[in-house]
Amino acid sequence: MEVFNHRGICLKEGKRAIYLDPANSRPDGAVTHAHSDHLRPNTHMTNPTADVMKVRTGAKKATTHNYHERFKINDFELEFVSAGHVVGSAMIECNGLLYTGDYNPYGTVTSGRAEPQECDTLIVESTYGKPNQTLPDRNQVLEDLQAWISTTSSNDGGIIGAYSLGKAQEVIATANLAGTTPTVSNEVGAVSDIYKKYGVPLEYIRYEDLDEKEKPGLLVTSTSATNGKKPNAAVQNMRKQGAKVARVSGWCAFAKWALRGVDAGFPISDHADFSDTMKFVEECNPKQVYTVHGSTKELAKQIEKKLRINARPLPKYGEVAIESFN
Numbered sequence: 068m069e070v071f072n073h074r075g076i077c078l079k080e081g082k083r084a085i086y087l088d089p090a091n092s093r094p095d096g097a098v099t100h101a102h103s104d105h106l107r108p109n110t111h112m113t114n115p116t117a118d119v120m121k122v123r124t125g126a127k128k129a130t131t132h133n134y135h136e137r138f139k140i141n142d143f144e145l146e147f148v149s150a151g152h153v154v155g156s157a158m159i160e161c162n163g164l165l166y167t168g169d170y171n172p173y174g175t176v177t178s179g180r181a182e183p184q185e186c187d188t189l190i191v192e193s194t195y196g197k198p199n200q201t202l203p204d205r206n207q208v209l210e211d212l213q214a215w216i217s218t219t220s221s222n223d224g225g226i227i228g229a230y231s232l233g234k235a236q237e238v239i240a241t242a243n244l245a246g247t248t249p250t251v252s253n254e255v256g257a258v259s260d261i262y263k264k265y266g267v268p269l270e271y272i273r274y275e276d277l278d279e280k281e282k283p284g285l286l287v288t289s290t291s292a293t294n295g296k297k298p299n300a301a302v303q304n305m306r307k308q309g310a311k312v313a314r315v316s317g318w319c320a321f322a323k324w325a326l327r328g329v330d331a332g333f334p335i336s337d338h339a340d341f342s343d344t345m346k347f348v349e350e351c352n353p354k355q356v357y358t359v360h361g362s363t364k365e366l367a368k369q370i371e372k373k374l375r376i377n378a379r380p381l382p383k384y385g386e387v388a389i390e391s392f393n
């Protein structure tokens with residue numbers, strides 16, 4: 068089987084090919100999860116991914132599968148395995164190859180965790196592929212976030228900006244642990260309803276459902292609503308009353324831009340950090356690793372140096388000798 072980058076991650080055997088996280092919608096493609104850089108309609112996906120696609124984009128066309136259900140595309144046998152990234156997120160197994168998509172082996176409160184799988188070939192994401200990109204202890208950061216939520220919601224209010232799919236639900240779960248029922252934007256509410264459908268217990272109330280005189284203690288909304296690009300009425304009203312603003316993103320640990328315009332930042336990620344990645348690769352025990360998405364060169368170098376496993380960024384079609392291809 069040949070593997071290379073061509074309109075997505077292409078797996079090819081003779082004249083047959085399939086596409087993982089393809090660049091375009093196509094029935095011979097399979098997608099790992101519902102973040103917009105991976106999601107394409109009219110492909111194979113998990114049931115929750117299809118549900119999120121429907122509420123966020125309106126697209127309905129998909130061939131859906133459960134985790135661990137074996138299915139075929141062009142005679143390639145595939146299986147979705149939990150990736151621990153967001154609801155419905157999957158790693159893809161196919162003939163001794165494992166593609167992680169975006170994954171989290173540490174695990175999230177709301178989406179489980181990615182378990183290493185023995186494989187011959189591993190295609191691994193490299194979002195935090197540099198050796199200094201190791202996140203602080205997650206439980207400690209979650210404790211700090213809980214304390215921030217308790218304090219701000221009992222004072223002038225708190226606003227948290229987070230990705231509407233994945234991070235926002237981690238924040239809601241953390242607020243619930245702190246004894247707070249957060250108010251959410253419609254966008255966050257629509258995705259959170261799908262988490263509830265798949266058995267994740269989350270308590271929240273939509274901003275538009277509040278009585279006029281009710282003041283939200285904590286508002287969970289999209290990042291763009293808090294960073295000044297698209298402030299919504301809820302954010303503006305709460306800001307006027309002195310609410311504090313926080314961002315929840317792994318980048319708060321590594322990048323100054325992530326802390327711009329906010330009062331606090333909490334480095335919680337739904338991606339594997341550098342040390343999780345190295346451990347995951349070692350436990351999958353592959354013969355060959357290909358790196359994709361992010362710091363691909365740095366990660367490949369570290370895997371070769373520290374784990375002594377062949378590794379390189381996934382080649383593009385044309386960079387390596389591959390049997391003719393259309």
Ligand SMILES: [Zn+2]
Pocket residue numbers: 100102152169
């Ligand atoms: Zn993602």
